[in-house]
Amino acid sequence: MPSRTIRRNRAATAAVAALVVVAGIATAGVATADAEAENSEAARQTHAEKQVPGTPCSVSARACVDLETQRAWLIENGAVTHGPVPVASGGAGQETPIGHSFRVYRKEADHTSGEFTTPEGQPSPMPWSVFFADGGVAFHGGDRDRASAGCVKLDAVEAQRFFTDLENGDKVQVLNATTERDERAKLATA
Known part of the structure; x- marks a missing residue:
């Protein structure tokens, strides 16, 4: 039983980490949109x-x-x-x-x-x-x-x-x- 709990916790932790990464990328995209637009050809x-x-x-x-x-x-x-x-x-x-x-x-x-x-x-x-x-x-x-x-x-x-x-x-x-x-x-x- 403890190994199932550990696996579930690892899966939940991985899912939360993935969401944090995605949210960070999305936020970074908004934050850098002006800079990217100004640095374009x-x-x-x-x-x-x-x-x-x-x-x-x-x-x-x-x-x-x-x-x-x-x-x-x-x-x-x-x-x-x-x-x-x-x-x-x-x-x-x-x-x-x-x-x-x-x-x-x-x-x-x-x-x-x-x-x-x-x-x-x-x-x-x-x-x-x-x-x-x-x-x-x-x-x-x-x-x-x-x-x-x-x-x-x-x-x-x-x-x-x-x-x-x-x-x-x-x-x-x-x-x-x-x-x-x-x-x-x-x-x-x-």
């Missing part, structure tokens, strides 16, 4: 490009999101054509991903979520969805008073504007203005 290219005045983004972007100030812009030929407009981005544990070279890959005017439901149990509406990052991350209309599950929420009028102006293949940059300023300053002094 796309980030280095972005920092070498001219910056669009009044935004943290480069002239190659068609849409720009500043997670720090919760604002977004539409850009054409290196100039702001619309914005800044207020946005709501992902909350704790569901942060909107930082990226220097996302691309619009799908647009759906009447999209509904496959993951989230309304209090009535219906799929949550995501009007004027413009998808640009893995995992279904999109610009879309929604309540800006609450954090999203990773998307960039705009009010309905702004969501329709982003939907109308952006096309498949357009570059989207989602950044943190302070980090971008610091990275550009490092490049300028190098």
